[in-house]
Amino acid sequence: MLSVFPEQNLTSNLEDCALIWGKIGVTIDSFTVSPRDFPGGDIGELAICGSANDLAVRGVLPRFIAMSVVAEEGLHMAELSRYMKSAARICEDLNIQLVAGDTKVVPKGHVEGLFITTCAVGEQITEESLGMDRLQPGDKIIASTSIGRHGAAIGASRFNLNPENLKSDCAPLWPALKPLLALKGLRCMRDCTRGGLGTVMCEWAEGRNIGITLVEKQIPIRIAVQSICDILGFDPLYLACEGCAAIAVAPDDADRALGLLRESSLCEEAAVIGTVTEDHAGMVALQTEIGGMRVVDMPVGEMLPRIC
Amino acid sequence: MKYISTQKKAMSPFDREPGQIKASYTAHHVIEAIGQRLTKPLTFMEVCGTHTVSIFRSGIRSVLPPDLSLISGPGCPVCVTDQGEIDCAINLLDMPDITMATYGDMLRVPGTRGSLSERKSEGKDVRLITSAAQALSIAEDNPEREIVFLAVGFETTAPATAATILEAAEKNITNFSILVYHKQTPPVLEQLVKDPDLKINGFILPGHVSVILGHKAYRFLADHYGVPCAIAGFEPMDILLAIADLVFQHSNGESALHSLYPRAVRPEGNQKALDLISKVFTPCSARWRGLGLIPSSGYALKEEFAAFDALLRFGITIPTPKPPAGCCCGDVLAGHITPLKCPLFAAACTPMTPVGPCMVSSEGSCSAYYKYNRGGASPWKRSPSATEAADD
Numbered sequence: 163m164l165s166v167f168p169e170q171n172l173t174s175n176l177e178d179c180a181l182i183w184g185k186i187g188v189t190i191d192s193f194t195v196s197p198r199d200f201p202g203g204d205i206g207e208l209a210i211c212g213s214a215n216d217l218a219v220r221g222v223l224p225r226f227i228a229m230s231v232v233a234e235e236g237l238h239m240a241e242l243s244r245y246m247k248s249a250a251r252i253c254e255d256l257n258i259q260l261v262a263g264d265t266k267v268v269p270k271g272h273v274e275g276l277f278i279t280t281c282a283v284g285e286q287i288t289e290e291s292l293g294m295d296r297l298q299p300g301d302k303i304i305a306s307t308s309i310g311r312h313g314a315a316i317g318a319s320r321f322n323l324n325p326e327n328l329k330s331d332c333a334p335l336w337p338a339l340k341p342l343l344a345l346k347g348l349r350c351m352r353d354c355t356r357g358g359l360g361t362v363m364c365e366w367a368e369g370r371n372i373g374i375t376l377v378e379k380q381i382p383i384r385i386a387v388q389s390i391c392d393i394l395g396f397d398p399l400y401l402a403c404e405g406c407a408a409i410a411v412a413p414d415d416a417d418r419a420l421g422l423l424r425e426s427s428l429c430e431e432a433a434v435i436g437t438v439t440e441d442h443a444g445m446v447a448l449q450t451e452i453g454g455m456r457v458v459d460m461p462v463g464e465m466l467p468r469i470c
Numbered sequence: 471m472k473y474i475s476t477q478k479k480a481m482s483p484f485d486r487e488p489g490q491i492k493a494s495y496t497a498h499h500v501i502e503a504i505g506q507r508l509t510k511p512l513t514f515m516e517v518c519g520t521h522t523v524s525i526f527r528s529g530i531r532s533v534l535p536p537d538l539s540l541i542s543g544p545g546c547p548v549c550v551t552d553q554g555e556i557d558c559a560i561n562l563l564d565m566p567d568i569t570m571a572t573y574g575d576m577l578r579v580p581g582t583r584g585s586l587s588e589r590k591s592e593g594k595d596v597r598l599i600t601s602a603a604q605a606l607s608i609a610e611d612n613p614e615r616e617i618v619f620l621a622v623g624f625e626t627t628a629p630a631t632a633a634t635i636l637e638a639a640e641k642n643i644t645n646f647s648i649l650v651y652h653k654q655t656p657p658v659l660e661q662l663v664k665d666p667d668l669k670i671n672g673f674i675l676p677g678h679v680s681v682i683l684g685h686k687a688y689r690f691l692a693d694h695y696g697v698p699c700a701i702a703g704f705e706p707m708d709i710l711l712a713i714a715d716l717v718f719q720h721s722n723g724e725s726a727l728h729s730l731y732p733r734a735v736r737p738e739g740n741q742k743a744l745d746l747i748s749k750v751f752t753p754c755s756a757r758w759r760g761l762g763l764i765p766s767s768g769y770a771l772k773e774e775f776a777a778f779d780a781l782l783r784f785g786i787t788i789p790t791p792k793p794p795a796g797c798c799c800g801d802v803l804a805g806h807i808t809p810l811k812c813p814l815f816a817a818a819c820t821p822m823t824p825v826g827p828c829m830v831s832s833e834g835s836c837s838a839y840y841k842y843n844r845g846g847a848s849p850w851k852r853s854p855s856a857t858e859a860a861d862d
Binding site: 322445450457465 | 497498501520523526527528529530531532533547548573574575576577578598600622623627704706707710821822832833840841842843844848849850
C-alpha cells in the first residue's frame with residue numbers, strides 16, 4: 163500500500179504512531195471485534211485504549227481523540243450507548259478530550275455490527291524519539307505483563323470456552339509507562355496488539371536487522387491463557403494483547419525499569435524476557451524450556467483452531 | 471509376548487536404569503541419557519501432527535544427537551485429506567442453499583478449484599466450527615438450508631461425529647448431512663511399516679488417538695513387525711521420554727509397546743467412544759492424500775444412517791484429480807523425504823502460497839519446517855547428516 167505514496171517518505175519501519183512537527187504524535191486505528199462485549203472489556207474501551215496506547219509507547223502523552231463510528235442497521239442504540247460510555251470512561255481516566263467525531267449507519271449486512279475508528283493526537287514528552295532505530299546489541303527486552311490475555315479471552319468467547327480467571331488485558335498503558343520515560347537507557351516500546359509479542363519481536367529484528375533471543379521460561383503466561391492455547395492449538399506468542407507492551411532498555415537500566423513497572427498494578431508480572439544480540443541477524447530465536455533453540459517467525463494468516 | 475501392561479505401573483525408561491538416572495529427571499538428564507544409549511543411527515516417526523508441532527515448537531530436534539532422526543507421519547487430519555475430497559466439498563457448495571461447516575485449517579486447503587476459504591470470500595456459506603454438535607445446531611437454526619458437515623479427523627473426532635448423527639436421527643432432522651472423511655490410524659501405520667523403502671526404527675504414537683483405541687490396536691507393530699512403539703503425550707518432556715524409551719528399547723534389543731502417557735490413556739481405551747463409532751460407522755477403504763487407497767482405513771455410514779450421507783443425498787461422487795505438479799506431500803506424509811527435499815518447499819510452496827496441505831495445516835510437517843526452522847535456514851537446525859539420513 164505504501165508504494166503508491168512514494169513522496170510521503172514513509173518507510174517499512176513504521177512505528178505505532180507518527181511524530182510530526184517535532185513533538186506531535188498522531189495515530190489512527192480501526193476496531194472490529196467479535197464478540198463486542200468480551201471478558202474484561204468491550205469495543206468502546208478497546209477503541210480508546212488501542213489508539214492511546216499507540217501514543218504511549220512512543221513517549222507521547224495522549225491529549226485528543228477523534229472517533230468515527232460505522233454501525234450496521236439494526237444495532238441497538240442502548241448497546242452503542244454502552245460502548246460510548248466505556249470509551250468516555252477511559253478518556254476521563256487519561257484526561258483525553260474528544261474533539262471530533264462521525265457516525266454512519268450502513269444497510270444490514272454491509273458491516274458486522276459495529277466498526278469504530280479512533281485517531282489519537284498527543285504531545286511527545288521525551289527529549290529523543292523512542293523507536294526501534296535505537297535498539298542496540300545487549301539491550302534487554304521486557305514484557306510489561308503476562309502475554310496473550312486479550313487474544314485468549316476473545317478466542318475463548320468465540321468458541322464457547324469460558325475458563326474462570328480469563329479476562330482481556332485491555333487497559334490504558336500511559337500511567338504504567340510514563341515513569342519509564344525518565345530512563346536514559348529506554349530504547350523503544352511497542353504494544354503487542356494484533357500478532358502479539360512474537361510479531362513485535364519479528365518486526366524489531368527484521369526492521370533493524372538485529373537478532374533477538376527470547377527465553378521461554380521467563381515469558382509470563384497465565385495458566386488460563388496457556389490452557390486456551392493448548393485446547394485450540396494456538397501459540398501464546400502470537401495472541402493479541404491490549405494492555406501489554408514490549409520494552410527495550412539498555413542492560414544497566416533493566417532492573418530499574420522492572421521496578422518502575424511493577425509499581426503499577428497492571429504490570430506486577432513484568433519480566434525480562436530476552437536480549438538483543440549481534441547473532442542471527444534479522445531473526446528472533448526462542449530458547450525453549452528444554453534447552454532447545456528455534457525460530458520465532460512472523461505469523462501467517464488467521465490463527466485457526468486445531469481439529470483434534 | 472513383549473507387550474508390557476501399564477495398568478499397574480507407569481512405564482518409564484528410567485525404571486530399568488535405577489542407577490543411571492533418578493526419579494527427579496529433567497529434560498537435560500533425558501537428553502543426556504538418549505545420547506549415552508544411542509549406539510547406531512535410528513529414525514523414529516512421530517505419527518501425530520500435534521507431536522510434530524510440539525517437537526518443533528520446543529526445539530527438540532535441536533537437542534537430539536545427530537544420529538537420531540525424527541520424521542513426521544500421516545497424523546495430521548488436514549494433510550491426509552485427499553484433494554478429491556476437497557474438490558467434492560467445493561463442488562457441493564455450487565449447489566443452491568448449501569451451508570458447509572467444518573473444522574479449522576480445512577478452509578485453506580487448496581483443491582483443484584481453490585479452497586473453501588476462497589469460496590467463502592465469494593459469498594458461499596462456509597462456517598468454521600470446533601465441534602460436530604455445532605454443525606447440527608446450525609442445521610436446527612436454519613431449516614431452510616441444507617447443512618453439510620465436512621467431517622475429518624481420526625479416532626479422536628469420529629466418536630463426536632457418530633454421536634451427532636445419532637442425535638440428528640433421534641430429532642429427525644432432515645436438512646443435515648455429512649461428508650465422512652474420517653480415517654483410521656492403525657491401517658496406515660501397517661502400510662508404512664510394510665513399506666520396504668522406509669526404515670522406521672520406532673513409532674511415537676499419538677496420545678489422544680490412544681485415549682480412544684487403548685493399546686490393543688497397535689500391538690501388531692511391536693509383536694508382528696518388531697518395531698518399538700511408545701505412546702506419548704504432547705508436552706516436550708512427554709515426547710523426550712518417548713524418544714528415550716525407543717532408544718532404550720533398541721539398546722536392550724527389545725520391541726515392545728510402552729505407554730508413556732498413562733495419565734490419559736487406559737490400556738482398554740474408551741469403550742463408550744468405540745461403541746459410538748461401531749454403532750454408526752462401518753470400515754471402508756479410504757483414499758489418503760499421497761498414499762493412495764488403503765483398505766479398511768476409513769469410516770462409512772452404516773446403511774441405516776444413509777439419509778445423512780451427503781454423497782448419496784446430493785448424488786455426487788469424490789473425483790480423483792491429479793495432485794499439483796511437483797507437490798511431494800505424499801512422500802512427506804509417508805516419511806520418504808523431509809519437506810526440505812520437496813522442490814516446491816519454501817519456493818513455490820510457502821505458508822502464504824501453499825500448494826499442498828502439509829504447508830496449509832498448522833500441524834503439517836512442511837508448515838512446521840517452514841515456521842520453526844525458517845524454511846531450513848535456521849542456524850539451529852540439526853547437523854546435515856541427520857537430515858540426510860532421514861531423506862535417504
